[in-house]
Amino acid sequence: MLRFVARRFASLLAVLLAVTALAFGAMNVLGDPLFNVVGFIASVDCDAVEAGLVEDVSGQTAGGRGDCEVIAEARREHHLDRALPVRYGYWLSDIVRGDFGTSFKNELPVSDVLRDKLPKSLLLMGVAQAIAVGVAVPWAVAAAYRAHRSFDRASTVGSFGLLAVPNFALGVILFYLFVVRWQVFDSRYDDTDLASRLRSMVLPGLTLGLPAAAVYQRLLRTDLLTTMQEDFVHMARAKGMSDRWIMFRHVLRPSLFSMVTVFGLSTAGMIGGSLVAEQIFTIPGIGRALVEAVIRDDFPIVLGGVVVVATGFVVVNFVVDLLYSLIDPRVRADD
Amino acid sequence: MAAGTRLRMPIFTRLCVVWLAVIVLGAVLADFVPGLQDPNHQGFLFGTSKTNDAPSWAHLLGTDNNSRDILARIVYGGRVSLVVAATAVATGTVFGMLFGCFVGYVRGKADAVVMSTVDVILAFPGLVLLLTVVTLLGRRDLVVIAAVVGFLSIPPYTRVARAQALAVSRREFVLAAEAIGTKKRTILFREVIPNCLPGCMGYALVNAAVIILLEGALAFLGLSVQPPTASWGNMVNAARVDIQINFWPVVWPSLALVFTVFSLNNVGDFIRRSRAVRSAAL
Numbered sequence: 001m002l003r004f005v006a007r008r009f010a011s012l013l014a015v016l017l018a019v020t021a022l023a024f025g026a027m028n029v030l031g032d033p034l035f036n037v038v039g040f041i042a043s044v045d046c047d048a049v050e051a052g053l054v055e056d057v058s059g060q061t062a063g064g065r066g067d068c069e070v071i072a073e074a075r076r077e078h079h080l081d082r083a084l085p086v087r088y089g090y091w092l093s094d095i096v097r098g099d100f101g102t103s104f105k106n107e108l109p110v111s112d113v114l115r116d117k118l119p120k121s122l123l124l125m126g127v128a129q130a131i132a133v134g135v136a137v138p139w140a141v142a143a144a145y146r147a148h149r150s151f152d153r154a155s156t157v158g159s160f161g162l163l164a165v166p167n168f169a170l171g172v173i174l175f176y177l178f179v180v181r182w183q184v185f186d187s188r189y190d191d192t193d194l195a196s197r198l199r200s201m202v203l204p205g206l207t208l209g210l211p212a213a214a215v216y217q218r219l220l221r222t223d224l225l226t227t228m229q230e231d232f233v234h235m236a237r238a239k240g241m242s243d244r245w246i247m248f249r250h251v252l253r254p255s256l257f258s259m260v261t262v263f264g265l266s267t268a269g270m271i272g273g274s275l276v277a278e279q280i281f282t283i284p285g286i287g288r289a290l291v292e293a294v295i296r297d298d299f300p301i302v303l304g305g306v307v308v309v310a311t312g313f314v315v316v317n318f319v320v321d322l323l324y325s326l327i328d329p330r331v332r333a334d335d
Numbered sequence: 336m337a338a339g340t341r342l343r344m345p346i347f348t349r350l351c352v353v354w355l356a357v358i359v360l361g362a363v364l365a366d367f368v369p370g371l372q373d374p375n376h377q378g379f380l381f382g383t384s385k386t387n388d389a390p391s392w393a394h395l396l397g398t399d400n401n402s403r404d405i406l407a408r409i410v411y412g413g414r415v416s417l418v419v420a421a422t423a424v425a426t427g428t429v430f431g432m433l434f435g436c437f438v439g440y441v442r443g444k445a446d447a448v449v450m451s452t453v454d455v456i457l458a459f460p461g462l463v464l465l466l467t468v469v470t471l472l473g474r475r476d477l478v479v480i481a482a483v484v485g486f487l488s489i490p491p492y493t494r495v496a497r498a499q500a501l502a503v504s505r506r507e508f509v510l511a512a513e514a515i516g517t518k519k520r521t522i523l524f525r526e527v528i529p530n531c532l533p534g535c536m537g538y539a540l541v542n543a544a545v546i547i548l549l550e551g552a553l554a555f556l557g558l559s560v561q562p563p564t565a566s567w568g569n570m571v572n573a574a575r576v577d578i579q580i581n582f583w584p585v586v587w588p589s590l591a592l593v594f595t596v597f598s599l600n601n602v603g604d605f606i607r608r609s610r611a612v613r614s615a616a617l
Binding site: 168 | 451455456458459460463468470551558575582588592600601
C-alpha cells in the first residue's frame with residue numbers, strides 16, 4: 001500500500017509540474033510577459049522616453065516613480081530577459097513560497113486575495129457535493145427498489161432532463177423562484193457567521209449539486225440493480241429481513257464504487273459551475289474573482305486562480321484514486 | 336450489416352432528431368425564413384414594439400429588454416452554438432481520432448507521450464481552460480471561440496479514440512492483416528480507424544452537447560461572442576437583469592438549450608446502444 005501511495009504521489013507531483021508549466025507557458029507565449037506583471041503601462045515606449053522623444057507622464061506626479069522605472073524594475077525582478085524555462089523556474093520557486101505576484105487592480109498580493117476567496121469556494125463545493133450525494137442516494141435506492149416501474153421511469157426522464165439544463169439557467173431560475181418570487185433567501189451573500197454562510201450557500205449548492213445528483217443517481221441505480229442480483233441479497237431476503245434494511249445495509253455499500261470514481265470527475269463540472277453560480281449569487285469566491293480578473297485583464301490573479309483551481313482539481317482526483325484503492329484492493333493489484 | 340438487425344428508433348428519439356433538424360435548418364436558413372424578424376431590431380426606437388413584451392402575434396415569444404424579437408434571437412443565437420459545436424466535433428474527430436487511433440495501435444513511447452500530454456490538458460476544468468485561453472488571445476469573436484473550443488476538443492477525443500483503438504487492434508482481422516505482412520500504416524487507415532469511427536461518432540454527439548453547454552456558460556459570463564450578436568447564453572445573461580419584470584426572456588433561450596442538449600444526448604445514446612447490438616450480433 002505504501003509503495004502504491006508513493007508512486008501515485010510521485011505522479012501527482014509530475015502532473016502538477018506539467019500543469020503549472022502549461023499555465024505559465026500559455027500565459028507567456030499567448031500573452032505579453034511584461035503585460036502579465038505590470039499591466040497596461042507595459043505599452044509605454046521606454047526607448048522613446050529615454051531618447052527624450054516622449055515624456056514619462058506618471059514620473060512627473062509628486063514623487064511618483066516613472067512608468068519606465070517600474071517597467072525596468074519588473075524586468076529585473078521577473079527576469080524577463082531570460083529564456084522561458086528559466087523564468088518558469090523562478091516563478092515556480094516564488095509560488096511554492098506563496099508569492100503569486102501583485103494584483104493590478106488594488107496592488108494587493110495575489111496570495112492574500114486567493115486566501116480570502118478560497119474558503120468560500122471550498123465551502124460551496126462541500127455543500128454542493130453534500131447536496132448531490134444526499135439527493136442521489138435515496139433517489140437511486142428508491143428507483144432501484146422498484147426498477148422499471150413508474151417511479152423509476154419518471155426518474156430516468158427526470159435525471160436526463162436535469163443533465164440537459166445548463167447550470168446558469170438552473171441558477172437563474174432558482175434565483176427567480178426562491179429569491180425574487182418567494183423571498184425565502186437573501187439575494188446577497190451573508191458572511192456574518194457559519195450558519196448564515198451555509199444559508200447563503202443553499203441555492204448555489206443546489207445549482208451545482210442537482211446536475212451532479214443526476215449523474216450519481218444514474219450510476220448508483222445501475223450498480224444497485226447489479227448488486228441486487230447477488231446471492232447474499234437473496235439470502236438476506238430468504239431470512240426475512242425487511243426490504244429497507246437489505247437495501248441500505250446490504251446492497252448500498254458494495255454499490256458505491258462507480259459513484260466514488262466519478263466524484264473526482266464531477267468536481268471539474270462543479271468548478272466550472274462555480275464560476276457561474278458565484279456570479280449569480282454574488283459569492284466572493286475564487287470563481288467570481290477569476291471571472292472578474294479575466295474581464296479586467298488582471299493577469300496575476302488569472303494565473304494564480306487558474307493554478308490554484310487546477311491544483312485543487314488534480315489533488316481531489318489523487319485523493320479519490322487513493323480512496324478507491326482503499327475500497328477496492330484490486331485497483332492496487334492492477335496498477 | 337443487414338438492416339434487420341438495426342435497433343428501431345423510438346418515437347421519442349425521432350422527435351429529438353426532428354428538433355435538431357429544426358435548429359440546424361433554422362440557423363442555416365435564418366436569413367431566408369419568411370416573417371422572421373431582424374434579431375437586432377429594437378422596435379421601441381421606432382414605436383413598433385415594447386420592451387419585455389408578452390408573447391403576441393407580432394412576437395411569438397415576446398420581446399427582450401431591448402424590445403428585440405426573442406424568437407428571432409433564438410434562431411440566430413443557435414448559429415453560435417452550432418458553429419462552435421460543429422467545429423469542436425470536426426476538429427476533435429479528425430485530429431483526436433488520428434492521434435488516438437495511432438497511439439492506441441502502435442502503443443509504446445508515442446502512446447506515453449501523447450497520453451500524458453492529454454492528461455495534463457484534461458487536468459484543467461474545461462470552462463477554466465476555455466476562459467483563460469480566450470482571454471489570452473484577447474479577441475472574443477466567433478472565429479476565436481470556435482478555434483479554441485476546437486483545439487481543446489482534441490484531448491478528450493484522443494482519449495476516446497485510443498480506448499477504441501486498443502480494443503480494435505486486438506481483433507482477429509487486425510492480427511490477420513499483420514500476419515499477411517500488411518504495412519502498419521495501411522492497417523491503421525484501412526482497419527483500425529474505420530472500426531473506431533462509429534464509437535467516436537456516438538461520443539461526438541454527446542460531446543457536442545457538452546460543448547454547447549460550455550459555450551453557453553462562457554456566453555453567460557459575457558466572455559463569448561459580444562453583444563449585440565445573439566447567443567443563447569448571453570440572452571439568459573441579458574434577461575437576468577430584468578427578471579423581476581419579466582421571467583420569460585430567461586426561460587425561452589434556456590429551453591432551447593435544454594431541448595438541444597437533451598436531444599443530442601438522447602440521439603448519441605441511441606447510436607451507442609444500436610452499435611452495442613450490432614457488435615453483439617457479429
